[in-house]
Amino acid sequence: MTTLIPIDQGRLWKRHMAMAQIGALPNGGVNRPALSQGDAQSRSLLARWAEELGFSVETDPIGNLFIHRPGTDETLPPVMAGSHLDTQPTGGKFDGAFGVLAAFEALQAIHEAGIATRHPIEVVSWTNEEGSRFQPGCSGSSAFTGAVPLEQHLEAVDRDGITARDALAAVLSTERGMPMRPLGFPVAAFLECHIEQGPKLEEAGVPVGIVTGIQGSRWFAIEVQGDEAHAGTTPRRNRRDALSAAISMVAALERLMFDEEDRVRFTVGRFEVSPGSPNTIPGRVFFTIDFRHPEASTLKRLGDQVDAVCRAHVGPCSVTITETFHSLPADFDANVIAAMRKAADLVGVRTLDLPSGALHDAKFLQEVCPSGMIFVPCEKGISHNEAENAKPEDLASGARVLAEALAILANS
């Protein structure tokens, strides 16, 4: 019989609640924008916990935070686990934080059990995953892997005109003396725990999801240009009604994207109408498309039709279609998945294989090292919402699988 790594469910839960105090909102949620004062406080709380256990803490030029536990062979690249501490403006207590705190709990449990590993193990908190203050998101992980240039992230500007460069400098100034690493270095493997943000695990009554990959995403920005005119006097034949054209486009796109098996994710989330007066025919509509699918072929086939479908429904207006984001589906590494399955067997929890609908930092890490993700159920699949909730026992199950998988990978 194997002795399991002793994850402490109560300690893990207590740390979630402590972290959720920083930027706490009245309805139980958290507002902790990337590189804000709250973000700085959450970093320093994590760093304090790490230092109390004798771990070293370092940062890098995009502000990622690394907590290092040496391996028996320090020339080997680390096995790494983590996620992010920033939140949506009305976010929950678990999105991001769970991935960091589960990794820290795993590190502490491995350490306290006196388990030596060949590879070093590192906990990481990636900067600005959410992208709600500075666009694009996943700044820390995409700068680390080289997918997006560091300079591009640093030049991003928030609504108040503050650059990410200045906001980061302010955060780092509170951490004087913290060693600075260069950006990007070899990583043996990366693991990320996260709440599912969907209903599948809860519906199946299974505490742990083995994530097989991250579906692909294509984002489009559509601008429809018509002419403002008087609603009471202008006949239909003389109208260039931008709203009418946009409505027709979205209705046609919904028909294009309909699939019986319900795997396509198609969302029009922004839809802005100008001038927005009840008795003026709209002269301009701007809308966004968020389209995702786990298969590259479907992502290409349907996404490539967006342009033609919009143009077919433009009527007397004109339209500009811009693809603003294109991320291919990623399959997680087979060895990492095998390590997670073995870990789940050791721990004795049931698992479900599922793809990730959302984008995560692991999508970027997968490009440079074997990576994988562990999901746990969240209440009603709700996230990016103050009502976001998860059970202490599910969080602990996820951390147990993570700890065993880390130990397996760090000794392989």
Add this chain to the structure above:
Amino acid sequence: MTTLIPIDQGRLWKRHMAMAQIGALPNGGVNRPALSQGDAQSRSLLARWAEELGFSVETDPIGNLFIHRPGTDETLPPVMAGSHLDTQPTGGKFDGAFGVLAAFEALQAIHEAGIATRHPIEVVSWTNEEGSRFQPGCSGSSAFTGAVPLEQHLEAVDRDGITARDALAAVLSTERGMPMRPLGFPVAAFLECHIEQGPKLEEAGVPVGIVTGIQGSRWFAIEVQGDEAHAGTTPRRNRRDALSAAISMVAALERLMFDEEDRVRFTVGRFEVSPGSPNTIPGRVFFTIDFRHPEASTLKRLGDQVDAVCRAHVGPCSVTITETFHSLPADFDANVIAAMRKAADLVGVRTLDLPSGALHDAKFLQEVCPSGMIFVPCEKGISHNEAENAKPEDLASGARVLAEALAILANS
């Protein structure tokens, strides 16, 4: 051969250009909100012109401005002509102003020609026709006729929290000594000149429109309630997508409102989506319907189906439908129309009969006295826009027909 009332085209044009200086915008338009400082300046310019010619100027509790020329029988109610001096925020030089300035030109021409009339003739400038600063609009005419209580108009509040009561008091304080009439009094007939705000006269190459009536309007406010959720993770079967439901409603309403003869006016002008994030399924959509038709039966038949059509397309969301405005079609008075036709014959201009698509102060006056409207062409039918334009000769043609019709009615 009859001597025509000597309308001065150059003087009429010059007054338009002088009035357009007050609140002038860089692109040729005018921003002169109701009861603003600009509105006060435009009133005092008009009053000064009137006093220079020896006419008396009076106001009333909602700030309507009356310029009086005595009749031979001062016990008879006046024949009245006018419109409004307030504008849309990016309005043009002619909407409203033409009706007041044509009436003033007609009054001056009648006066200078030494024509005596049995009825007094009055020029009126109604307060806040546009309704863009204080809602609802047509404050002056609807308070005058009793259609809307004075108190309701005075309690209206603008975006800065200023009440119409305070704004009106500020305007009236600049006119100390101007006599105050009680609200509402008998009127023998009312005539209103206006630019068409539509393309028909320009397309037909006809300088004067005889307006047969004002079409009916029904306004609706539709609120669709769904649930916010993650765009990447939430399957279609679990979504309550408020945008998807609203798109389906508007598409169905467009089918309902389609008419081959192109007489229905159906516009969705406001369409607001919350929270408006590209990767969040919209939880709420608010949109407005502006539906108009010249026939009461069609207004009722189609308008009464709005509720059922929206409910049929609500899907898994919920919807609240409120009718916010219901104005029956109005037919203008046969005697007034006959006087306008006779006047056009005298002047020798071609006319076209047409209904008014827009609402005007004459809609309210028609409820209490015989009323009518004269349209002149405007460039490309454009109004409520800085590009609004009209030709000096068309404005003068309208003023000629108005002057003759006023003389006919004031002597009948």
